[in-house]
Amino acid sequence: MRAIDAGILICVECHELNRQDADNDDQRCTRCGAKVHARRPDSLRRTWALLLTAALMYIPANVLPIMTVYSLGKGQADTIMSGVIELIHYDMVPIAIVVFVASILVPTFKLVGLALLLYSVQRHQPLSARQRGWMYRFIEWIGRWSMLDIFVITVLVALVNFGSLARIEAGFGAVAFCSVVVLTMLAAVTFDPRLIWDNTESDNDHD
Amino acid sequence: MSESADSTQLSALALEDLVACHECDLLMRKPALADGERAECPRCGFELYSHNHQVVRRSLALVIAALLLYVPANFLPIMQINVLGQTAEDTVWSGVLSLYAAGGLLKSIALVVFLCSMVIPLLKLLMQLAVLLSIRWNIGRSYGLLLYRIYHHLREWGMLEVYLMGILVSIVKLVDIASPTLDVGLGCFIALLLAQVWLEVTMSPHQIWEALAGGDAHARH
Numbered sequence: 239m240r241a242i243d244a245g246i247l248i249c250v251e252c253h254e255l256n257r258q259d260a261d262n263d264d265q266r267c268t269r270c271g272a273k274v275h276a277r278r279p280d281s282l283r284r285t286w287a288l289l290l291t292a293a294l295m296y297i298p299a300n301v302l303p304i305m306t307v308y309s310l311g312k313g314q315a316d317t318i319m320s321g322v323i324e325l326i327h328y329d330m331v332p333i334a335i336v337v338f339v340a341s342i343l344v345p346t347f348k349l350v351g352l353a354l355l356l357y358s359v360q361r362h363q364p365l366s367a368r369q370r371g372w373m374y375r376f377i378e379w380i381g382r383w384s385m386l387d388i389f390v391i392t393v394l395v396a397l398v399n400f401g402s403l404a405r406i407e408a409g410f411g412a413v414a415f416c417s418v419v420v421l422t423m424l425a426a427v428t429f430d431p432r433l434i435w436d437n438t439e440s441d442n443d444h445d
Numbered sequence: 446m447s448e449s450a451d452s453t454q455l456s457a458l459a460l461e462d463l464v465a466c467h468e469c470d471l472l473m474r475k476p477a478l479a480d481g482e483r484a485e486c487p488r489c490g491f492e493l494y495s496h497n498h499q500v501v502r503r504s505l506a507l508v509i510a511a512l513l514l515y516v517p518a519n520f521l522p523i524m525q526i527n528v529l530g531q532t533a534e535d536t537v538w539s540g541v542l543s544l545y546a547a548g549g550l551l552k553s554i555a556l557v558v559f560l561c562s563m564v565i566p567l568l569k570l571l572m573q574l575a576v577l578l579s580i581r582w583n584i585g586r587s588y589g590l591l592l593y594r595i596y597h598h599l600r601e602w603g604m605l606e607v608y609l610m611g612i613l614v615s616i617v618k619l620v621d622i623a624s625p626t627l628d629v630g631l632g633c634f635i636a637l638l639l640a641q642v643w644l645e646v647t648m649s650p651h652q653i654w655e656a657l658a659g660g661d662a663h664a665r666h
Contacts, residue, residue, distance in 0.1 A: 241465035241472040244456035389611025392540040435469040
């Protein structure tokens with residue numbers, strides 16, 4: 239049985255249970271005072287909006303250089319992918335894998351995964367709810383790790399700053415990439431995972 | 446844990462005897478937990494809550510340790526490199542400054558990095574300290590509740606562990622060209638990260654909410 243069927247609302251902030259008050263549009267949690275909703279309002283529409291914006295920024299993030307390395311007057315621009323390839327050339331395969339996963343695999347997986355979750359909720363897909371629940375939790379947990387490349391750029395820009403001899407500058411690809419990470423994190427927060435379970439017919443969906 | 450078979454009686458129970466999973470909205474009878482135990486949702490597997498020993502006292506010790514480490518971790522040099530006789534140092538703070546100095550749109554990344562690596566981790570620690578003190582001294586519980594709500598919104602935006610990974614990747618990238626030497630700031634940063642992770646594991650939200658709402662017996666000072 240779902241809490242919503244029993245007329246009970248769970249506070250999204252402190253997880254306290256509240257009896258639903260049908261006459262009150264502005265019901266507050268009895269413990270922490272946050273607004274309580276049966277489901278996050280407009281969850282699907284807001285998540286779609288954030289996700290589509292992120293998908294749009296995903297293109298410049300991958301095409302434009304994220305940083306430029308100047309050495310003795312010559313500049314070499316690096317995109318996310320060329321940075322990974324360069325690491326492989328220097329025989330640093332384990333680190334190349336970490337960067338590849340954090341900067342390319344994770345953002346792509348998040349975009350596709352969230353779109354899949356939204357689609358499955360709207361279309362009442364018979365995908366296992368438990369699996370989709372795991373997927374949502376994974377997307378929510380892993381999102382922040384995509385900031386890795388941004389932090390690497392921060393450290394490198396601060397360290398390698400020797401004027402005309404050698405210096406590293408951040409590029410606009412980094413701005414686009416940073417916005418993809420932030421937007422997909424916001425999209426994951428806006429999505430209400432309870433929607434996944436709302437359109438499963440039975441409560442006994444254990445596998 | 447009771448299943449949904451007896452669902453007709455569930456809605457008649459008092460709210461204190463019930464718990465609902467905040468991930469899938471399954472309504473259940475509330476299980477009683479002993480110290481160190483945790484409850485999971487039988488349907489979707491999410492952790493409902495856990496019960497730790499002496500939460501307030503242990504968390505206070507950790508939050509104070511983390512706050513003491515905060516300044517050295519952010520302002521002492523993490524590493525140095527040497528290129529043809531010129532030396533350069535990197536601190537968390539100098540990273541933000543040099544991104545900001547590039548100007549234009551890049552200022553926006555500087556701002557995000559500043560927030561995720563310095564401002565939010567500090568705010569989180571200060572809020573945790575205020576919440577714990579409000580429980581311990583029994584003052585300003587309503588402010589404590591508000592701060593703890595804000596804390597939960599900020600939680601995933603503090604990214605110390607990702608920053609540490611970024612430092613490690615940079616070291617590997619630099620190792621062939623500039624032979625970086627590690628400095629004391631890195632040690633402080635790792636210590637800060639460990640204290641913060643340990644604190645998040647210790648400070649079980651369920652017990653803090655109950656203590657803030659007045660049920661002191663659950664937090665056991």
